[in-house]
Amino acid sequence: MKPHFQCPLDRQKTNRLFYTALVFASLFLSIALAVYVYRGFYSRYWADDYCHSATLQEYGIARGVLNSYNNWSNRFSAIFFVGISELFGDKAISFLPGLVIALTVLIYAYLFHLLFLLKKCKVNFLVSFLISQIFTFFLLLMSPNLFQSIYWRAGMISYFAPLIFLGLAFVILCVDLTYGIKKYKYVIFFLLSFVMGGFSETFTVFQIGIWCILWITTLIFVKGQNKDKLKKDFIPLILGALLSLVIVLMAPGNFVRLNQAHTELKFTNLIPLSLKYGWDFVYDSIKSFPVPNFLLFAQMSIIGYHTVQDSSKFFQSKNTARNFFIFLFLFSYILIVCVAAPSVFTMQTYPEERAWMLGRFVTVLTIIVTGFSAGILSHRWMDRVVDTCLISIIILLLLSIYPLKGAWAEWQQLPQWQAIAQAWDERHADILKKTASGETSLIVPAFDSIGSVAELTADPHYWVNVCAAEYYGLEEITALEVLP
Numbered sequence: 001m002k003p004h005f006q007c008p009l010d011r012q013k014t015n016r017l018f019y020t021a022l023v024f025a026s027l028f029l030s031i032a033l034a035v036y037v038y039r040g041f042y043s044r045y046w047a048d049d050y051c052h053s054a055t056l057q058e059y060g061i062a063r064g065v066l067n068s069y070n071n072w073s074n075r076f077s078a079i080f081f082v083g084i085s086e087l088f089g090d091k092a093i094s095f096l097p098g099l100v101i102a103l104t105v106l107i108y109a110y111l112f113h114l115l116f117l118l119k120k121c122k123v124n125f126l127v128s129f130l131i132s133q134i135f136t137f138f139l140l141l142m143s144p145n146l147f148q149s150i151y152w153r154a155g156m157i158s159y160f161a162p163l164i165f166l167g168l169a170f171v172i173l174c175v176d177l178t179y180g181i182k183k184y185k186y187v188i189f190f191l192l193s194f195v196m197g198g199f200s201e202t203f204t205v206f207q208i209g210i211w212c213i214l215w216i217t218t219l220i221f222v223k224g225q226n227k228d229k230l231k232k233d234f235i236p237l238i239l240g241a242l243l244s245l246v247i248v249l250m251a252p253g254n255f256v257r258l259n260q261a262h263t264e265l266k267f268t269n270l271i272p273l274s275l276k277y278g279w280d281f282v283y284d285s286i287k288s289f290p291v292p293n294f295l296l297f298a299q300m301s302i303i304g305y306h307t308v309q310d311s312s313k314f315f316q317s318k319n320t321a322r323n324f325f326i327f328l329f330l331f332s333y334i335l336i337v338c339v340a341a342p343s344v345f346t347m348q349t350y351p352e353e354r355a356w357m358l359g360r361f362v363t364v365l366t367i368i369v370t371g372f373s374a375g376i377l378s379h380r381w382m383d384r385v386v387d388t389c390l391i392s393i394i395i396l397l398l399l400s401i402y403p404l405k406g407a408w409a410e411w412q413q414l415p416q417w418q419a420i421a422q423a424w425d426e427r428h429a430d431i432l433k434k435t436a437s438g439e440t441s442l443i444v445p446a447f448d449s450i451g452s453v454a455e456l457t458a459d460p461h462y463w464v465n466v467c468a469a470e471y472y473g474l475e476e477i478t479a480l481e482v483l484p
Contacts, residue, residue: 014390018306021393022126025299025400029133032403033101035410036140040097040151042414042421044428045471047454047464048154049093052082054470074251077198078157085153097150100161101136107167108132114174119314127307131300131368138296138364141406142289145353147451155354155453162199163361165192166207173233177226190236197244201342202355204245209338211237213331273344278337281356285363295402296364297371302396304375314376321377325370332366335359353452423447431472439474446479455479 045053051072056064061083068079085092109125109132116123140146148155169192176185193211197204215234218227286293308314315321339358343351427444434442449455454464456479469477 014393015306017390018393018396019124019126021397021400022130022303024397026126026130026133028400029130029137029403032137032407033105033133033140035407036150037098037101039410039414039417040101041094042417043094043097043151043153044421044424045090045093046152046154046450048467049152050464050471051467052079052154053086053090054467055079056083056086057471068253070252072253074248074254075158075198075200076247077162077195078154078200080198081157081161082153093153096153096156100150100156100164101140103164104136104139104167105129105132107164107171108135111167111171111174114171114178117178118174121308123307127303131303131372134296134299135364135368137403137406138292139360142285142292142360142364144356144360145451148352148354148453149357152354152451152453158200159203159354159357162196162203163358165196166210168192169196169237173230176233177229185233186236189233190240193237193240194244197241197248200355201245201248201346202339202351202358204241204248205338205342206335206358208238208241208245209335211241213334217327267345269348270341270344273348274337274341277340277344277350278333278359280350281336281340281359282333282363285360293367295399296367297374299396299399300368300371301375301378302392302399304372305378305392306375307372308376309379314373321373324373328366328369332362335362420447420450431474431477435472435474441476442474443478443480443483445483446481
């Protein structure tokens with residue numbers, strides 16, 4: 001059936017116009033993400049950063065990981081990578097946010113590119129790169145607590161950094177399905193999964209949910225040559241995640257922390273509370289970000305519409321599309337429940353905001369997939385109306401300006417972050433100077449808490465003060481708002 005309206009431009013010119021719009025969209029997103037990267041240069045040591053660095057200074061990386069595991073933290077991978085960053089000096093902490101943002105964009109861009117190849121879709125890499133930029137921007141924009149998740153090393157290492165390793169694991173899976181990997185792939189999968197599990201107990205449960213659901217789905221629904229590959233590939237991923245979970249649960253440091261917090265592990269209400277908290281997060285995500293969610297969905301729908309002209313490549317029938325969306329939403333909800341479960345198990349409480357960064361990862365990715373799929377499916381009725389919708393390209397270009405608004409909001413806050421970093425640098429330099437002169441007990445200026453992260457207080461026995469004193473090699477350190 002011929003469409004009712006004919007596009008004034010031929011298909012070649014229309015595609016050229018579409019990719020021109022993508023170039024501008026990518027440019028705007030690059031500017032927005034650059035602002036987030038630039039803000040990272042004002043990151044400094046806060047709270048747990050002192051504790052981790054002090055332990056690593058005293059024991060080195062290997063013994064530091066073991067000491068932390070035995071006495072405080074089960075996050076062996078997190079402590080290890082903190083130790084790696086410490087090898088580059090105390091200034092390295094200012095470059096970590098930019099590094100993880102850049103790696104997220106690059107790894108997920110390649111992942112999206114491989115997914116298109118698996119579906120035998122010849123798509124310009126710019127599309128994959130743009131989708132990754134969109135994904136990263138909205139992940140940052142709608143972060144439950146941007147400071148804790150990106151600009152505070154302890155929070156970023158535990159919850160955001162492992163998402164890079166997760167993307168890498170999926171990249172290797174796709175490479176194996178596309179080209180085939182003959183050597184060491186099972187070892188690589190096992191080690192990757194094991195390392196990811198050591199970032200935090202929340203991510204351990206999160207990735208177990210991912211691999212187990214995908215493995216079961218493969219057994220039931222996948223057919224052909226890829227079924228055998230996936231069945232085998234998911235097993236080392238599951239085993240690595242389970243081993244890391246055992247090590248995380250057996251950590252002697254767990255009991256030290258639980259005793260200090262006066263809590264105990266409880267199975268009571270684990271499932272109902274996890275389901276409730278997961279649903280609360282989904283509801284809050286929809287209610288709190290109506291505009292970003294709508295713009296993300298609309299942008300991805302237009303990209304999907306223009307990128308994939310033949311909907312049958314993805315959805316053979318209405319039933320296929322329906323089952324796909326049911327699986328997508330159910331899968332996403334289960335993963336969000338997995339994010340909530342560890343906090344319910346250990347503290348019977350709602351997860352910390354930084355832990356919900358994993359939940360935001362799921363919701364943003366779900367909207368991206370839903371929007372892109374809706375754009376593909378729209379051909380079934382749009383093709384009856386017009387052969388190619390030029391208006392959608394104009395709308396895409398207008399939507400692409402939105403990230404600049406978020407960038408402008410961040411840019412306006414930069415003087416505040418610069419002032420905080422400058423004050424920290426001055427206090428840091430003063431402490432080092434006095435320490436070098438032989439002083440062992442110091443009184444320093446107090447700062448306000450940032451992003452609900454603890455700061456030095458007037459109590460030298462407060463845990464942050466104790467960690468900071470160990471970090472600087474002092475007997476004690478006290479922070480006062482008004483110096484004597």
